[in-house]
Amino acid sequence: MSFSDVPTVSVDRVPALGDDTVLLDVREDDEWQLGHAPGALHIPLADIPARIEEIDPDAEVYVVCRQGGRSLGAVRYLMQIGYEAFQVDGGMVSWQKHGLPLVGEGDEPAKIY
Template sequence: MTSPEVSSVPVEAVPGEFDQTERVAADAPRVILLDVREDDEWDLGHAPGAIHIPMVDVPARVDELDYDAQLYVVCRQGGRSFEVVKYLTYIGYEAINVSGGMVAWQRAGRPLVADGDHQAKIY
């Protein structure tokens, strides 16, 4: 999905390090990967260091996001994250949609982790 009002990047353009607590360098913004998939999708596998807030919960939990962070939003294939980026942009955040979502993430060989004793996978 593309739109002039929504910034999107391919998974290869997403930085590989996500720091949830502090900036990597003093002058660099925090990088946040916000995963907006449902709990069962997250449980199957997700990017290491990502923050999980299901799409439906984003408006109620938006204060958990750092307004000054470099914010990338991902879902399974890009539709939900596209809508969340539109919302976040509307309320003043500078958010970027991750095109192709976690399916593209896995296909690109980006790292995945899962909670529990099963192998992480998206599809």
């Protein structure tokens, strides 16, 4: 599977999250704590195989990382095991540039670095 074989959507095309749609954030814990999309599911890339049961197999899964490298690998893996998965183009950097909502875990305003 090449890069061009991975279904990709821009951040402004990610549908509303719900029972049939999951936004999976595969960044590391420190990145997540600084800022993430409200309602996203956080599973660091390396943990996905061990935590796969947390991802609804019937949902469309939109995968995001900081800029796109890690999400590409996650989408490839999820597609190989039968998930309908999409890479979010530009990752959380693009999410922030588009002015989409962010929440953080600390006292500072949420921000993607």
